[in-house]
Amino acid sequence: MPDAATTVERGELLLELNQVSKYFGGVRALHDVDLELYRGEVVALVGDNGAGKSTLVKVISGVEHPDSGALRVRGEAVRLETPRAAQSAGIHTVYQDLSLCDNLDAVRNLFLGQEITGGFLRGRPVSRHRMEQQARDVLDSLAVKVRSLNTPVGGLSGGQRQGIAICRALISDPSMVLLDEPTAALGVSQRAEVLDLILRLKSQNRGVLVISHDLKDVQEVADRVVVMRLGSKVAEFGRGEYTSSDLIAAITGAHEAPRSPESN
Amino acid sequence: MSTHKAPAPTTAGEQSTPLLSRLVEGLSGRYRSIPVLFVLGLIWLYFYSRNSAYLTSTNITNLSLQIVTTAILALGIVFVLLVGEIDLSSALLSGVCATVTAQLAIKSDWPLWMAILGGVATGLVFVLAEVLAIIFGVPSLIVTLGGMVILQGLLLVVLPPEFVINIGGTDFAKISSTYIPSGWAFVIAGVGWLLFCAARFRAHRERGAAADSSALVSVGVPAVLCGVVVFGAVAVLGEGRGLPLPVLILVAMLLIASYATSRTRYGTHLYAVGGNREAAQRAGIPVSRMVIYSFLVLGACAAVAGIIEASRLLAVSNSSGGGPLMLNAIAAAVVGGASLFGGRGTVWAALLGALVIGSINNGVQLLGLSTEVQSFATGGVLILAVAIDVVITRGSLLPNRR
Numbered sequence: 001m002p003d004a005a006t007t008v009e010r011g012e013l014l015l016e017l018n019q020v021s022k023y024f025g026g027v028r029a030l031h032d033v034d035l036e037l038y039r040g041e042v043v044a045l046v047g048d049n050g051a052g053k054s055t056l057v058k059v060i061s062g063v064e065h066p067d068s069g070a071l072r073v074r075g076e077a078v079r080l081e082t083p084r085a086a087q088s089a090g091i092h093t094v095y096q097d098l099s100l101c102d103n104l105d106a107v108r109n110l111f112l113g114q115e116i117t118g119g120f121l122r123g124r125p126v127s128r129h130r131m132e133q134q135a136r137d138v139l140d141s142l143a144v145k146v147r148s149l150n151t152p153v154g155g156l157s158g159g160q161r162q163g164i165a166i167c168r169a170l171i172s173d174p175s176m177v178l179l180d181e182p183t184a185a186l187g188v189s190q191r192a193e194v195l196d197l198i199l200r201l202k203s204q205n206r207g208v209l210v211i212s213h214d215l216k217d218v219q220e221v222a223d224r225v226v227v228m229r230l231g232s233k234v235a236e237f238g239r240g241e242y243t244s245s246d247l248i249a250a251i252t253g254a255h256e257a258p259r260s261p262e263s264n
Numbered sequence: 265m266s267t268h269k270a271p272a273p274t275t276a277g278e279q280s281t282p283l284l285s286r287l288v289e290g291l292s293g294r295y296r297s298i299p300v301l302f303v304l305g306l307i308w309l310y311f312y313s314r315n316s317a318y319l320t321s322t323n324i325t326n327l328s329l330q331i332v333t334t335a336i337l338a339l340g341i342v343f344v345l346l347v348g349e350i351d352l353s354s355a356l357l358s359g360v361c362a363t364v365t366a367q368l369a370i371k372s373d374w375p376l377w378m379a380i381l382g383g384v385a386t387g388l389v390f391v392l393a394e395v396l397a398i399i400f401g402v403p404s405l406i407v408t409l410g411g412m413v414i415l416q417g418l419l420l421v422v423l424p425p426e427f428v429i430n431i432g433g434t435d436f437a438k439i440s441s442t443y444i445p446s447g448w449a450f451v452i453a454g455v456g457w458l459l460f461c462a463a464r465f466r467a468h469r470e471r472g473a474a475a476d477s478s479a480l481v482s483v484g485v486p487a488v489l490c491g492v493v494v495f496g497a498v499a500v501l502g503e504g505r506g507l508p509l510p511v512l513i514l515v516a517m518l519l520i521a522s523y524a525t526s527r528t529r530y531g532t533h534l535y536a537v538g539g540n541r542e543a544a545q546r547a548g549i550p551v552s553r554m555v556i557y558s559f560l561v562l563g564a565c566a567a568v569a570g571i572i573e574a575s576r577l578l579a580v581s582n583s584s585g586g587g588p589l590m591l592n593a594i595a596a597a598v599v600g601g602a603s604l605f606g607g608r609g610t611v612w613a614a615l616l617g618a619l620v621i622g623s624i625n626n627g628v629q630l631l632g633l634s635t636e637v638q639s640f641a642t643g644g645v646l647i648l649a650v651a652i653d654v655v656i657t658r659g660s661l662l663p664n665r666r
Contacts, residue, residue, distance in 0.1 A: 063546065084548035095546060101539035103607040108532050113547030115529045124529040129470045 011039030014176050014207040020069030029055040031231045037207040044222035045211045048251055052231040053211045057180050061093035062086035092174035096181035099165045102154030106146050107135045109153055110168050138167045159190040176207040183217055195221055296601040300616045311627035321503035331622035332510040333573040337593035338614035340565030343558040348538045348606025349404040353411035358570030359585025360415055361387045363422045365571050366429045366580045369436050376435045384567040391563030399552045428581040440576040442509040446502030453498045461487045510572045521611040538607030596621050599649040
């Protein structure tokens with residue numbers, strides 16, 4: 001199994017997962033998964049349906065708690081009990097769907113859960129004008145065009161909604177961004193925009209973890225590819241060390257013998 | 265440079281949107297209350313044309329007193345609807361709270377304010393029990409249906425054996441029969457109006473250069489509209505016996521609720537939970553706690569509504585909080601524009617809806633029509649309002665909406 005550490009010199013180790021396991025009743029969703037994410041790199045997480053990718057994202061983003069194993073953020077062991085705890089640890093997750101409230105406008109969606117507010121005695125009023133300015137800056141910096149900041153996002157197109165969802169990750173200036181199937185429901189030009197955005201996140205020196213079905217996306221942006229199958233990590237490739245058929249073989253388990261986890 | 269370029273695509277986008285979809289969008293959002301006001305105007309015009317006594321200041325005072333209970337209860341229901349839940353038990357809860365207050369104030373001779381606190385506490389404890397079951401996972405429809413049946417029994421428990429407590433002639437009865445003289449009412453209205461203008465102006469100045477409309481539009485127009493409504497209402501009520509205290513209580517509650525839901529972080533989270541619970545959860549909003557808060561607001565509203573109703577009817581009995589009150593309150597919230605699907609509508613829906621339903625009831629009684637007409641009209645308006653709600657929120661007129 002190729003070791004990615006030999007290929008590039010790396011930034012700070014942001015996130016480290018050690019022997020993480022998660023069970024849903026009798027179902028083993030994750031089994032002894034190890035994963036590292038360094039500053040300024042894009043790691044792609046691939047695997048077939050039911051491989052445990054989504055569960056892993058939920059564990060990292062604080063939605064689910066691992067049954068065993070340890071998470072370390074910048075070397076310190078953490079327990080991410082809630083999504084908010086994950087956010088304050090610098091991990092922000094962009095979900096494929098279910099991430100926007102259709103009845104709220106763009107500004108409120110961007111700042112959802114992290115509003116800029118005034119004093120407690122006045123009932124924490126939101127500072128609408130400051131949020132609007134910041135929202136405009138973030139949307140402009142990623143060239144996301146929104147018709148109006150004041151109309152509910154339910155009326156916007158799929159690409160605009162995705163743009164807002166991704167911009168939301170940047171509001172709190174996180175060191176790690178998790179993207180769950182960011183290109184799944186997008187057209188050709190919007191997909192290119194999102195891939196651009198991923199590279200921009202990388203150039204901003206953040207750690208990016210991308211979950212994707214689309215192997216073309218993965219080959220384009222990822223510095224490292226982690227392959228999961230049936231809840232276990234079965235392979236890891238550095239950039240340029242693999243071919244499409246290597247990936248597919250690892251995902252489907254076609255050449256089980258040379259790439260089995262036991263060979264690790 | 266980028267800030268300079270930004271407005272250009274904005275205006276282009278707006279112009280390319282068809283008029284119809286922009287109209288529907290406006291009606292579903294900021295201008296949701298305009299069709300309701302239109303219907304209200306039609307109702308008033310109809311009854312006024314049939315009997316000119318309808319719009320006299322005496323009748324308007326009556327109408328305002330009649331709708332206060334429904335409106336306060338509807339206000340609580342709006343909070344519950346906003347987080348995507350429903351409640352069927354609050355009307356009977358208002359009866360139980362009023363009875364507890366009456367017991368404490370009349371039978372136990374507690375000071376009135378302590379008795380009122382006791383009533384409100386009863387309401388809060390009961391809804392807390394209900395909402396814990398809801399958070400546990402039982403649908404709110406079932407929990408509050410069960411709660412309603414339990415409250416029917418509870419009402420008989422807290423009532424004395426003769427099933428009635430008369431409160432005529434006590435301090436309790438004065439809550440509803442207090443009128444604020446015209447002069448003071450104008451002072452209160454004036455202070456309120458000035459505060460409103462100051463808040464608008466401050467918001468406008470804070471935006472500074474980012475504001476896309478002039479001071480005249482963002483401060484002047486709302487100030488004039490608000491002034492006309494507030495001073496008009498006070499003038500009309502002042503011609504009669506003055507501003508009734510329950511109306512002042514209702515307006516104060518509406519103002520607080522309006523500030524909390526539209527200007528604070530709490531309000532944003534409330535709408536987020538109603539709009540997309542999963543997204544709210546993932547954004548780190550404590551969803552269960554928001555649902556609990558909403559039900560607690562409902563409990564407090566139910567208690568206040570019950571106390572005012574008891575004080576207006578001069579008694580609590582085994583029919584307190586019964587009758588059409590529950591359905592009228594839900595209908596008022598929905599007619600006014602709160603969506604049954606959660607996350608849409610403002611607290612002013614409670615007032616507007618209660619006005620529509622109260623105006624129909626009052627007019628039907630004034631014309632001496634039979635009760636059936638009243639039922640038909642109220643039911644018809646309710647179904648019509650929900651039909652409009654479905655069209656607007658589900659957007660069957662717009663292909664790219666869900």
